[in-house]
Amino acid sequence: MREGFGEENRERPGAPARRSARAVLAAVAETYTELPWPEQEDGEPDDGPLGWRGYGAARRSAAERTGESESVVCAVADIGGVPVVALCFEFGFLGGSIGRRTGDLIEAAHRHARAVRLPVVTFVATGGSRMQEGLLALSQLQRVARQSALTRAAGLPQLAVLRDPTTGGGWATLGAGADMVVALPGAQVAFAGSRVRPSDADPAAYTAEAQFAAGHVDAVVPARELPAALALRLRLLTSPRATAPVPPPDALGTTDLPRTGWDAVTRARAPGRPRADAYLDAYFTVRAEISGDRCGGRDPGMSCGFGLHDGHTVAFAAQRGTATRPAGYRTAARLIRLADRLGFPVLTLVDTPGAANDAEAERAGAGAAIADLFAAVASARVPLTTLVIGEGGSGGALALAAPGNTWATPDSYFSVIAPELAAAILKRPPSAARATADELGVRPQDLVDLGVLRGVVAARGRGPAPEG
The missing domain is CATH 3.90.226.10 (2-enoyl-CoA Hydratase; Chain A, domain 1)
Structure with missing residues (x-):
């Protein structure tokens, strides 16, 4: 199912291509099967909990444009022969923003990962919390953080792939909170989104490379190398565990003992x-x-x-x-x-x-x-x-x-x-x-x-x- 990540992001030359969630999954996974949607409560107004005018129409337009019903696709995927639960953000759906329904999906995916003992890999591309749902959307970060903490306590590894952009609560929970974090070159990675930063801010400080230099990202990996990089890390984090102390390495230098x-x-x-x-x-x-x-x-x-x-x-x-x-x-x-x-x-x-x-x-x-x-x-x-x-x-x-x-x-x-x-x-x-x-x-x-x-x-x- 693998496909390429596509051409460069035309909105910001030098940034990685903004691919759909399913294109990303197809590029890194041998196969993937979408997880079923959790049951949804009835009775929410068309324009959401705040009655935000035009919100319902915006969601319908986003669904028609992307083919998705929400800003994240959750699936069981095979990456390098390792089964994982994959959470892949769809930036084309309202900027990959996190709302209450997004929280439902992420929670269900983590619950499934714990039930079947699979690692979680999150492909982040989000502008943050969904304004049209107000504080209810922002509170999903607490919910997401709890699910991540429960998965961590269950002894399951979590990996994050930072796409463009990774900002706001998506970076501050699913991105920065993962055990191992890799990022695509040139991706925006920051808590502050591009429209809320100081006017004199250095754009270079808000990139994957800057976050790597500051110790917040483990590796910056080109898109073409991402499947192999993920496969290696997943292989290492899911291989058999030794219960005894490992032997020390053999000496590689001088073999005689020092006289003084x-x-x-x-x-x-x-x-x-x-x-x-x-x-x-x-x-x-x-x-x-x-x-x-x-x-x-x-x-x-x-x-x-x-x-x-x-x-x-x-x-x-x-x-x-x-x-x-x-x-x-x-x-x-x-x-x-x-x-x-x-x-x-x-x-x-x-x-x-x-x-x-x-x-x-x-x-x-x-x-x-x-x-x-x-x-x-x-x-x-x-x-x-x-x-x-x-x-x-x-x-x-x-x-x-x-x-x-x-x-x-x-x-x-x-x-x-x-x-x-x-x-x-x-x-x-x-x-x-x-x-x-x-x-x-x-x-x-x-x-x-x-x-x-x-x-x-x-x-x-x-x-x-x-x-x-």
Whole structure:
């Protein structure tokens, strides 16, 4: 049934094409079957609950033009071999606006998803709540939010695809409230619609790309790539769950243990040492990332998402060797809580000199973000596994570590503080950093002896070292 998304949106050059709901479903789904309409109460006036003059005629005209009876089409669809409940907005029906009847349909679709245990995928294209129904229309957002919350509590994943436009309550509930959010390039994505923004507002701030940069969207995906992108994410979020902790990755770098503490530090800081991307590529056959903390920030130094390992989905949060920023910690906490709710084990990779300590990091809530990650790790019901693959700098590294199930590679170190900083605090000269590293006991084998680490992993084929 797949078809293309069509030509560019002529109303706003550069924006994605505004396709009908059924054209969108046909483009991404192998097959789909529309869900039956819920029963409707009798007695509503033709012009709606407010008696808005011409409202009935406008609805009839919209139905004739689009072939739909409301602004959303709800169906059971097959996307990449995964059955889902799909909610697809019809922008041609009164701008995809949300009214009471729209709320009926969305509620019925979520109820069906929970009854048959299917994920929910929402293709959003809406200008917001329907003015002709007044506050009754606006109150549908509470109803929609409750249904989404119930589906979330049932442990079912929710994905959102942001089309053009995604504004108002549709963005603030079904869009931004989804577990994973992808957007079409150039789509308007904002709470404020184009006609209610300040006259001097920068249009670029109200786009999918801007929302991605601010940490509110996980990926911006071209229309031609959308079917594959959705299929991958749905495959990952519906694959079998492992109930035991996953094994740590094999070591990819140096295999012999460091002789001194300073040797461990210099190895971990070596530019050519394998980094998180290499470990993730070796561990997972496929993976998809989430991006951003949903609070206005992204940290390229923290990679989070889901991947397939030995046929099972594993969530991952990996530091990439830079000082971790507050947005990175919040994104990792978001990932761990999502994995916990969906029942997936978690792998974390530690590699940071420490938490970012500049003024901007403090203003962004470094302490609160680290505390939130500690809490997410401590309260997780799913098993966590950690591998230290490089620098393990202080609490900024420990926040991502699994208590009782943390391993290390031979070219890593873990320390209460960097040796140079420890020497400075102790009022020692910079030249004392080497000796201080030995005193701190930062080598992987030292930490195994202390009982802080479970073991040191070996290269592929040799397996983890025995527990220390």
